[in-house]
Every structure is written in C-alpha cells, then in structure tokens.
Amino acid sequence: MTVDDPAHNISQSIPRLEGRQKVTGRAEYVHHLRLPGMLYGKIFRSTVPHGRILSVDVSEAAAVPGVFRVVTIDDIREVLPDPYYGPAFHDQPVLADGKVRFAGEPVAVVLAKDPRVAAQAVALITAEYDELPSVDNEVEAMTSDIHVHDELKPAASFPDLNHLKGQSGTNVALGYKLRHGDVEAGFAAADHIFEHTLTTQPVMHTPMEPFVSVADVRDDHMTLHTASQGPSFVRIEIARLLGWPENRVRVKVPFLGGGFGGKLYIKLEALVTALSLLVRQPVKIALSMEEQFFMVTRHPCTFNIKSGVTKDGKIIARACEVIWNGGAYADIGPRVTQKAGFTAAGPYDIDNVSIDSYAVYTNRPPAGALRGFGAPQIAWAYECHTDMIAREMGIDQVDFRRKNLLRNGRPQASGTLIRDAALDAVLDRAAERLGWSLPFDPGGGRIKRGRGLAVAIKGITAPTTSVAIVNLYGDGSCGLYIGTVDMGQGSDTVMAQIAAEVLNLDASKIRVMHTDTDVTPYDMGTLGSRSTFHMGTAVRLAAEEARDKIEALRVELDEPAGSNIPLSELLRRKYGMQAGNIIGTGSFIPEYEKPDPDTGQSRAATPFWGVGAAGAEVEVDTETGQFEVTRLISVVDVGTAINPKLVEAQISGAAIMQLGFTTTEEMLFQDGQLLNGSLADYKIPNMLDVPRDFRNEFVESRQQDGPFGAKGAGEISTMALSPAVGNAVADAIGTYLLDMPITPEAVYRALHPADGDA
Amino acid sequence: MKNFDLEEPESLAEALALLDEDDSAVRPIGGGTALMLMMKAQFFEPTRLVSLRKVGGALGGIDLSEDGSSLRVGAGTTFTQLQQSPLVQKHLPVIGRVMKTLANVRVRNVATVGGNLAHGDPHLDLPPVWMALDAAVDVVGPSGERRLAVADLFQGYYETSLADGEVITALYAPLVEDRRAAYAKVTTRASHDWPALGVAVSLVPDGDVIADIRIVLGAALDMPTRLTAAENVLRGQPAGDDLLATAGETAAEEVDIESDHRGSAGYKNHLLKIYLGRVVRELMGR
C-alpha cells in the first residue's frame, strides 16, 4: 500500500474479515467460554402463568452432592437491594419476587461445578403457588380486571415515560398517539370507507447460539462475558443495579451466534452478575434452545385499521389502532409501540391520520425487538388492508400504491420529511421482477396460482449515539475500536471498509476490536438497522480525524503536501524508533426532535427511512389448502451498498426468516402454557423452505448524510414480505387471510367456509 | 444425568442375560437417538443400558428368504443401511421413498429398524409402512422367542407389547407379487416436520380393480392404526372417484382423530380423505 494507490473499498464485496475463523470452527463465542473456578447455573422455572409464590422448597436440590448453592430472590437481595431491571420499565425481577407472571419465569437457580448436576438438582425443586387468573390476549388485557403488575415502574432513562410512574390498575404500559390533519373530517369527505382488523402471532428469534452470559466479580470490579448486541447498555444497567461507577463494570462480547434483536438490553446479565457477586466465583448461565422461548419473543399485535378513500383512489384518511402484546415484562416494548406506531399508516401520503398504539402487559413471556422493531407486524396489516382496498375498488394494486405513495420532500404523518427514500424505486423494481404488467396464469382445477406485492417503510430508533476510535500503530497498521457487535451481519468488514476508504488502506488488513467496554467506546447497540449509518458515520469521522492528524504530522516534519512517505516512516522520524500512535475519534448523533406527546409531530423523528418492497407468487392446492411460495422477491433501498454481497446476504437472510414468521412459525399457548417450545415443534425455515425462485436486490438511493451514501438494511426485507405472500394467497383463493401465520388449514378454511368442522 | 451402567455384549444370549424382565430402568439401546433425548430431558433414568450394537449377526443383515417370499431385516440395521440395500431397493422401493423425507442423514445413520419400532412413538413414518406391508417381527426374551405382526406390537401412546427384557431381533416383510405400496407424509406447517398424519397403503391391483389393500394411518392417533373399514370399501372394487370418496368418508369415520397443534380434528379428517384418495390413485396408476 502506498498513498499513490488510492483505496477502493466502497461498493466492493470484500470477504468477511473473520471468515477463516468461522469455517475452521475456531471463532470465539461465549457459548464455549470456561473460566477457572466457574460455576454453572441452571434455572428452575414457574409452571403457572400467574400466581403468588407461597413457597419454594430447595432443600432436596441443595442436598445433591456437587450442588454449590441454590439461590432465590431473597438471596439476590443480599447483593442487589432493588433487583429490578429493564430498558424502559424497571419491572423485571432478577428472579421471581413474590409473584410469577408467566409460565417459564425463572424462580430459582442451582449453582454447581458440573452443569449436569445442576440440572439434576433443578428437577428436585418444588414450588407452591396461589394461582391467579391470567390474561393472555392483548385486546382483553386492555380492559381486563386482571393486572399483571400492581404498579407501573418506568425507568428514569426515558423521561417521556415518567408520568406513568406509580400508576396502577392497568395493563397498558404505554399509549402512543399521532395526529395529523383531521381524520374524522377525512372519513366524512371520503367516498369509500374500509375497515379491517388483522393480527400477528408470537414468534421467537431462535438464534443458534442460545442466550449465554458469564459474570466474573473480582473485588471491586467485575467482568461480564455475554452474548449481547448492546454491551454499552449492559454496562450502564449493571452499574445502576450495583450502584457502581461504569468503570468498575467491564462487558466483553466476542462473536454472536445470531442475535436478531433478542440479545439486546439486559437478558441473563443481571442474574449472572448477582450470582457471581453472591458466591464470589465466575458464574455461567447458558440457556437451552427450549429455554430461549421463555426469554424474549416478538410482539404479537392486533391492528384495527380504517381508511377513507375518494372514488378516484386517493386515500384521504386513515385511523390506526395497534395493540401490542408485550408479555409479562415491558423489555423494549414501549419503544416498539412508539417506533412502529409512528409509521402505522404505511408509506402513503395521507392528509388525515390518527394512530393510537398501546403496549400492554399479559401473562406471557416478555416480547422485545425482533428484526424490525414492530415494523413487520404493522406492515402485515396496512399492506393487506391497502391491497384489499385496491381490489375492492377495482384498481390495479400497483397503480393504487403508486398513486398514494409518499415521495421525497413530502411530510410523513409525523411531519418529518421523506428524504432519500426510494419508495417508488423499490415498488417498481418488485413489480418489474414479478412481471406485474405481463399476463399471469392463475392456474386451474386443483392448483390455483396467485401473486401479490407490498411496500413498506420504517423509522429508525432515535436519538442514538455511536462513538468510534481509529488507532494507527507505529508500523502504520490500523485497529478499529467500536462497540458494534458482529453477530453475522458483517459489521466488522463494513466498518473496516469505511475506515480503509478514508485512510487509503486495504480493508482486509484492518483489525476490528471486539467489544470490550474497557477499551471500545460507547455505542447504543447493534440494533434496528442502525449500525452502518450511525457507527459507519462515527468510523468515518474517526478515520477523517486520524487522516487530518497524519497530514498535520507531515506538515510538522516538513514533508510537502501529497508526499507518499508512509505513516510508519513519519512516526519513526518523529519518535526516533517504531513508536507512537495516531488516534482519531468520531462521535455521531443524528438530528432529532422529540415528538409532541399529544400529536406525535416532529420535524426530525428518524435519522433515515427504511424502505423495502416484496413480491411473491404462490401455488395453492385448493383441496387441502397446502401452498408453496414459488417465487419471492425482496427489494431494499440501501442508500449505497458498501459491501454488495454482505448487504444482499442480509436482505436474503431476513427474507427467509420472515418467510418462517409468515408461514411456519408460531408460539402456541394454551391456558398460558407454551405448547411447542423446541425446534421439533417450532419450525424455523430449513433449506427446503427457500422458494425455488428467490431473488434479493437492492436499489441505491444515496443517503445524503450516510457514510458514503449508505443506510441500514439488516431488517428492512422483513417488512413487506408477509403482506406480499398474504396478498398472493388472496389473489389465488379470492379471500384475504387476516391472521398470521398463513397456514394450510387457514387457507383451506378460507376456501371452504361452509365446511363447518371440516 | 444419574449414574448408570452400559453393557456392550457381543452375543444375543449375553444381551438377554443382561436385560431384566422386572426392571424397566434396564433397557436395550440401539442407535440411542430416542433414548438419549429422553435421558437428557430426565424422562428416563436408566440403571443399566444394554447396547445391541456389538451383538452383530443375530441382529444384522438384510436377506431374502430362500423361497423369495419374504425379506428379513436385522433389527440392528440402520436406516442408512436400509436405504442403501439393493435388496430393499428392489423389493421394497417404498422404503427408499419414505427415507428421503424421514428425519435427517445423521439420524438415519444411527437409528435402527428395531429401535424405531420398540420406541412406540406414534409420529414415526416407518411403522405404518411396515404395517401396510404386513411385516412381522421376531422378539426374543426371557420366555423365549415369538413372532408377532408389527400391527400387534403397538398398544398405545409410546406403549408396545414388548415385555421388559425382550428384544426385537428381526423384521420380516412378506414379498407379494404385484403389490405396490406408497406412503403420504402429510405435513401442515413446515415441509420438513413431523407429519400431521401419514397414510401408508399397500395394494395389489388386478387391472382396474383393487384386488387387495391394506391402509394404515400414522401420526394422527396414539398409535399407527389399520383402517379396515376403508379397506373393505375398496377391496375387490375398481378405484373410481366415487368409491374413493366413500372410502375416505369411511376412513374418517372409523377413527377418532383429535385436534392438536398440527391441525384441528376436522382438518385432519379432511386431509385423510384427500390423501387416501391420492395415494390409491397413484398406486392404481390413475
């Protein structure tokens, strides 16, 4: 490398920096971590969905040879006087405290040197409960007399939730409102009114590396090794729980075996911290695949949507009421409620909009973020609804969407302007790839065919901060210090490409440090398609600062501008030997204006717009309802593809995942009990589930303020996919299904409504 | 996992001596896939496992009987061996087709024909197929040797007529001239899943007429179950659409399918009717 040889790192499909480690099985995961003296914790869980704990008998378990200690909330209180945590509400106890709020909630932990011994002992614990009636469904929970929490406990970290503090007698954790124009006047002026209620089901992230955390408390400081997407938040929250300064808590994250939004905020970290503090030894808790179903899920929701449309096909009013089933603990549900809430009217230019979005507690496992922060759930509703309107009015579905689509420069319902959002382009590309304007064979006889599409938009979590450090060493080689966690999305590679482009280096030679909060600076979290835009910008700024410092050094050493003397030589001259560093830092927080609490209005509600479209074709066996998605096209606006192959892999992977959420995945509950909590009964997509004709494409709108024009893309293809499939099924069978997932039985019943029992 | 002993006898006699007719915590183990699952979940805590994998000859091999009237499959035969056997491919091609969607390569590498039957799991694909083929098993135990039809092996949900201390040694599938067989694995969620129901049919055609037929329903009930009333509707008749519809109705009526998370009772009854018709049509070349 010389400075004469300008780097070309952007828009290059550079192979993953960590690829070799992964194909040899040597990549580091917390899953494998063992520390000297480490104890394993196994969790005893509630068998009832709602109840007061009368007694927990751990005596038999404690007597098992090899058991070190059995811990309940009473023990936890010895080290954490107020053992409640959570990102939005401090509502989740480290272990059940007097009450259990979902079947599967952790009640006690057995610690042993041998995890098999711990598991054996857990089976000997018994608990007695005074069972309470439970509430399962989000709509019922809105008005139910059964209250999951006696009192709401918003976290101080969100000032906009403070007014909820101390409120009782409700399951509504948060209500979000948006008002734009006058929706009632709009309905009055409309020629047609359409109203539907659609629902989505509970699903789960199922990362292949189940949740795992190790805490190691030594004297006055502690180290957490955890499979987390948000190490900075973990440090802040653990420090708060302990009443320690942040610099006594160290959080280290190697690679993650998948995250998808599940491994965010606090999960096992509070529990292992308390345990390690109690026994003064390292403690590891690694969940089994089955236990993951009790950790965090994706919010089911019920969405009432009503639109007023003029006779020439212009949507002039839309009212949305979205109720989110948050489960027993709020986790990040209130954010999902707000962030998904504000785009609940979809990517359309509608003069009169009202949105009410509610996070409610129920006696189910907690729900959190899952690849889309609620956007896929609401898109299911508004894009099936939009399709139904077009079909009923006899307008081509693509034309209807085009007529109503938001365009750059127009205000979205929140008042924030649409910019750098390629809504037209993604819709047009999906329609083109689907051959929308060409004749379509609808099949005949037993097999009917259908096609459908959808387009969707999302706002990005805001305001959030990323900080990066670029460190050039004495020999000119470069280390990048960031808190972005590479959980498979390829962030190490992309961040290296951005730094390399600025510094004229070869991206594959840059070393990206894995998060260690003692070393790497703050990042809000690897979530919500934010890293490329936020951290990417921070990395760019850090690299630019380093570049400026190198230039300054050149000047200091009387080198002419544009000289090609390498940095190593400059440093050698300055320090007389191979020594020194050039350190650049970058910090980025996008512009943000807090939405008005009564109207949701804001000039800057989101740093950029996530935009995607999908097209699908299906074949339905009308005798059985069994169907096959024969063709699936996802198109995502990526701004600029820093690494085309990696971003395409994100579009593809998210699409297949969402196809699972659309057709095969559903956590089934009966009387508050999960029926199918294992991969034998909860079916995630396998290789045979990938449609034969499966395409993933991006369009480049160029995000003006993104690094080299890039924006985030990790979850965007999850949004339009389900309604595209649903609309294709409707096209085939003539009936829209309103509830996810789309199953053969649901299709069959739609085809044969008169068939009674059969 | 609690302590237990593993014995690996090298002869059947030795294995039988190590098994205990009075102790259900002493179990024979073949490939061990199912047993390991139960042991890890603490559903089954053995005191002694008697591995059959070193017994060899008595439990191995796939052979044609001298008169060519039946195929003997040693109980220790793995599914992969079964799938790759030229004799099975030639005489029982249905088995190869079933294997394509049965579990996965790793399971097929260790799961054995005998263990699969002895497990008594109603969701499995192969037992209903063996029943449709009218297969029988040899069982050896403390009270000697007996042969029973696979149909008589199943007594209920994970229940078999094997006594403690008994071991399945071999399976015999009669080979019938002109017989055809097929199995429909009907899944209702993912394509690769446990079946909501499995429909196994063997029949002997005589022109357009179904000369003989056996129908077995798997997965939808607490054990694989022969649908004799539906068989009686079809036996000796030409396989016309009306008759197949009647047979389907009869099949749904003669069993009591319950709802579960793979489908409501009504839907599964409907699938039974449809797939029975499809399998028979396929076998009759229609």
Next chain:
Amino acid sequence: MSGPRDITFTLNGRPAAATVKPGETLVDVLTNQFDLTGARESCAQGLCGCCTVLVDGDAVSGCLYMAWFADGAEINTIEGLADGNTLHPIQEAFLEAGAFQCGFCTPGFILMTKKLLEAHPDPDDDVIRHFLVGNLCRCAAYPEIVAAVKLAARRLRDAG
C-alpha cells in the same frame, strides 16, 4: 460399576483417551476434554446439525451420541479438516461463496457437505437440499450454502 469409564479413540488422526461419565455426549467430551469448539450443541435434539461429528466416517449428531460409543472409533471434527494452514476445498468454497453469517452452524454444514460430496460428487439442487435439510441456519445463508456446495463439488471433481 456404574461410574465414569475410560475410552480410547482416534481423534482427527491422533490417538486420544478420555474418562467419560454415564450419558455424557460426544460433543460434551470433545468440548470439555479436548477444547474442540467446532461441534457445538444448539437445539439438543439432533435437528439442527450444529454438533455434527464424523464417527467412523458417518455423520452423527454429537449432542445425542453417547460418548461411550466412541470407544475404539475414529472421530473426525471440523478441526481436523484443514491441512495445517491450508483450508479444505469445501472450507474455501464456503469462504468464497459467503456461505455463512454468524458462523455458529457453519462447521456442521461443512462436515455434512463433505459427506454429501463423497456420496454425490455432482449434486443438483434437490440432492443438496434433501441432504442438508437437517442442518439449520437461522441467519438463513441457504442460497449461499447451495452455491458453496456446488463450487466445492466442481473444485473437488477438477482436482480428481
């Protein structure tokens, strides 16, 4: 006697010995006693393939394979696949095709691909999909994995 027992086997071509507790799985023994991290338990039910190990040349689910059964066997894991620093052609193909994201399932897919290509040197999509259906990748790098299998097949055939 019903406690631990000693077993010996060949591990990636070298003699190995272990003391194994009753019911201990092969993947536990490889991880805890040999520090091999390539085979890893995920679903714990033999459904996902993350724990794939080759025993006497056959792929098995290490999470359901009783380690006692490994006595006298030839065990091969992902760690033994590369020749020193030279990756196996299948590993190279996975790298080139970008056939993984988080990497947790990758060793299992690579070992299964090895078995797949031994049995089917020139597999089509249908053969690949059915052979690998028992390996789950939640990141869903499936299209890239199919491409990697085909690339590896071509390279191995060309190499004769």
